[in-house]
Amino acid sequence: MALAHDPAFNDRTSDGAAAGASSIALDFRALSHRFSLPDRVLPVLDHITLSVAPGEFVALLGPSGCGKSTLLRLAAGLESPSAGTVTENGRPIAGPDPDRILVFQEATLFPWLTVRKNIASGLEARGLLKSHGHRIDDVLKRVRLEGFADAYPHQLSGGMAQRVAIARALVNDPKLLLLDEPFGKLDSLTRLSLQKELLQLWKASGFTALLVTHDVEEALLLADRVIVFSDRPARIVAEVAVTKAHPRRRDDADLVQLRQQLLTQLGVSADV
């Protein structure tokens, strides 16, 4: 339940050395999923096999609506796959669990609760508010929203709301954070600062992170590994390891080269 790890481990990359009890390994095996619509069957995921190491930060990159979000919902346990398996540390995922928390593109804060109560909702739902309530102030400080504890969601900007959503996840000390285009709707400056904050939170807490994005630069700045998906039904078309140490610069020559490689794999001309 440690909030912060030994600083000596904070500059780790994909080796997972710091990963202990506070993160989990995630395995997708021959995973396929389809939705039954009234008039037809819509296949969204096609034979996905992917292993995520404990404490690893993996970005899932692909065209909009290709099925990446469905992959996160399966990992969160909100849905069951049509075929194949999803396991955490070798055990099949049967349902939602606060160890694996999903953060959506929309902050989806409960509008009738203040920021503090929104963050507390996970602890409250599990009856842990008394024993772990002190974590709320801690988390508020980490997302730099101490002054907004009693504000209602409609009083917050988009970036602040998304920070609350992340805080609402982190207060439960998740072992896996599933991020579904969390910065997709924010302006570019807010996005830059939140990306940096997310990276710091990940380093400090040591959770495994799975980030869905269609922003190539975001994937390269944050992730240890970038998985490229095809259009629907989604298949894995490429996998790129990013070994560059943090902090990364977006104009770094290696990253620029990787960016061009990824854009080509996504079917976009590299000189965009």
Place this chain on the structure above:
Amino acid sequence: MSDALTDDRDIFARTAPLSGAIWRDGLLAAASWGVAAALTYAMPDVITWGATDLFALLTAIGAAFFLAAALVVPRLSRDAATLRHYGPWFIAIGIWFALWELTTAKLGWLPKPFFSPPQGLLHVYVTDWDRLLICVAYTARLWGLGFFSGIAVGFAAGVALGWSKRFAYWGMPVLKLIGPVPASAWIPCTFFLFPTTFHASIFLVALASGIPVAILTAAGVEQVNRAYYDVARTLGANNRYLIYRIAIPASLPNVFVGLFMGLYYSFAVLVVAEMLGAKFGLGWYLQFNTAYSAYANVYAALIVMALICAGLVRLLFSLRNRLLDWQKGIL
């Protein structure tokens, strides 16, 4: 141009202290109430109505009050904002009293027994206040029992209908079918189903208030953003939490719409409910006096009912504003 501007400023400078010294609307209200009092006192009634002098006295007291207020309000240290806000209304009420007085008691254009001058209503309050009070108490008991049991059942049914597909499958068609049935159509059934007519009356009031609450609550729970449930489930919420902490607070704005509708319907149904062998009650009072063509009594009771209903609406509004504080700025 600049000359004109300075002229304007001069005018303001000259008139500002004057209009500041007197509350103009208060003065006009005093005038309109004074006219009503004078008319009532000075002109002879076409037929005797009872409390004519008392009404003249009361309106004269009103006129004196507004005259005093017109002089005092501008000198108050704190701003009498509410009084000022309703200034035009006070003027209009005075004019209304004067016209009402003229057309009924003084000129007889609106004849007895269908119309009553203000002193006719006043006469009812003065002579029949004890019976009216008892009626208010009886109605309060019937309404309270009916309304609160109705909204409790309606709310619970609404949550169940909005939450559970199976409940909705069986419940929704039934609710839509019985929803538009007028209350009086239930009377034969209720006589058979309930041990006493009082229980039957409670049932009618409960039905009138419960059905809109059930329909609106069901719609509200059904419309809750599914993403809230997903978020709550990943945070470790069980079904109980989803219902009590997500579905209900999220649908509360809808529930309040249902409560307002239920409140109005419950008042509308009181007359019918008190047809079932009631011995007292405002609805009973209305019917009894209608039967005897005592329309002054009917109007007097209607005003009491309207005031009580308006007071309850106001209470409900303040409750809503407290519970739905989080909506401020969204709407």
